[in-house]
């Protein structure tokens with residue numbers, strides 16, 4: 001499997017490196033980093049001052065050169081009635097997206113041993129692995145340590161690991 005990372009807007013080198021390392025390690029896939037893309041025209045909702053996640057998925061699927069493609073953006077995303085999303089993907093789709101915007105939020109999850117930038121990197125790694133998991137057919141998993149656990153806040157992201165649990169692994173690997 002080839003996964004193409006599509007940076008949309010200004011994405012740091014570290015975010016791109018962490019994302020590609022995590023995808024390589026969990027899925028044993030080839031990973032490429034696409035050239036930077038502009039924010040999709042019309043994706044901004046002026047009332048919410050947020051961006052429609054679906055438009056970024058569509059962009060990743062359209063320009064990405066992988067079997068699976070994941071947009072990474074610093075912009076704040078929303079989806080339907082949800083106040084925000086860290087990421088979004090359709091089951092078995094070719095495109096997906098994560099936003100780093102809210103992954104910077106501090107958490108009191110007992111992670112004092114790690115620097116804020118390491119915590120942020122871990123979250124980026126988990127979120128890309130999670131969304132690509134959906135694109136290869138995985139749904140949410142009840143195991144709170146599994147990367148496919150639904151994590152609406154950073155606290156839950158921090159609790160889970162970047163790997164698939166045994167049960168999720170058996171479904172896809």
Ligand SMILES: [Zn+2]
Pocket residue numbers: 130134140150
């Ligand atoms: Zn999910």
Ligand SMILES: [Zn+2]
Pocket residue numbers: 141142143146147148149164165166167168169
């Ligand atoms: Zn699982």
